[in-house]
Amino acid sequence: MYQFDYEAPDSIEAAVAALRENDESKLVAGGMTLLPTMKLRLARPEVLIDINNIESLFGISELEESLVIGAMTRHADVAMSSIVQNFIPGLACLAESIGDPQVRNRGTIGGSVANNDSAADYPAGLVGLDATVVTDRREISADNFFTDMFETALEVDEIITAVRIPIPQRATYMKFPNPASRYAVVGVMIAEVSDGIRVAVTGASPCVFRATVLEEALEEDFTPEAIANIAIDGVQFNEDIHASAEFRAHLVKVMARRAVLAISS
Amino acid sequence: MEVSLSVNGKEVSEDVEPRTLLVDFLRNDLGMTGTHIGCETSQCGACVVHVDGRSIKSCTLLAVQAEGAEVTTIEGLAAGDELHPMQAAFREEHGLQCGFCTPGMIMSAVDLLKNNTDPTTNEIRDWLEGNMCRCTGYHNIVKSIKSVAELE
Structure with a gap:
């Protein structure tokens, strides 16, 4: 690994100040993506600002029909949380499906969201559940937060403090994992929220998106059959050694049907 | 940077570079080579240790991030000659x-x-x-x- 400086501030204000001090600084949350990326020199921050000592960023609570999950909450803690299991079991399952136990013990929801990997699970979770990303200065709806592959609406000196997820009537996440990495080849979150059915897809295209054709069909008839004959346009889908665009388009529908079936019964 | 932590119940304090991975710290600075380095990309799990009671991959944690932590390695499992x-x-x-x-x-x-x-x-x-x-x-x-x- 190359040389860099390291700071571990204990407040959000101090972390923001540290970010502003050097253009080549970067926050590290769980580090499950950033540290391997640095080893490969795909990222070369001069200063790492570790936010693991900021206590206010940890924890899960229920507040006004929503769950508020601190940005530094580990995947394992989301998966094992009795609050999450009770109110949004589909989200607990999503967290449980990330990587492996050691990655889940370290990786964080805020880090995953800020990184916006096109094959990550949480972007689909947040968009599907109509969540809001809370930062040190504003709130951003998940629909507007994830802008492109590894791109988000965050400013360079902005820090995610929490995500707020309204408790849905029902929701579940189905994914076809890459057998080695457990990243989503395709992952689909389907949720029934206050303003209707939402279907969010990760892994298939460069950025998480809502499958509106599936949403409309499920709004009319919430059954696997209702979407069986809908064509998914996979022209813009990812194509790599793991799956062709055509296969990904197929998987979107298979995962969606399984999700509908799982929350219908 | 100075890092102080407990490894298998023993307090240790060393001067390390921020880039030092926890696994390298254990192996090179403390001479505890029981923890292995396989892929070094957090996939293979040869470097798993416990930090504050949870298993993590020590190739993907900086030694400085373990400041104040309680680390248990494979060397810390046996009780004397008696295997865990x-x-x-x-x-x-x-x-x-x-x-x-x-x-x-x-x-x-x-x-x-x-x-x-x-x-x-x-x-x-x-x-x-x-x-x-x-x-x-x-x-x-x-x-x-x-x-x-x-x-x-």
């Missing part, structure tokens, strides 16, 4: 061949049984998602872990 039950089970059930993955496998398995005292075979296999073995085909590793669970 998980170590004894791996020997008894032939849970290893070359032994390279074994420290990580055992640390991972010990963490599993802390949270799930009676795991099914599937739960054991799921838990070992982040630990790779190129010799055994996993069968005897699963058997070893199961035998400890049955003991308890």
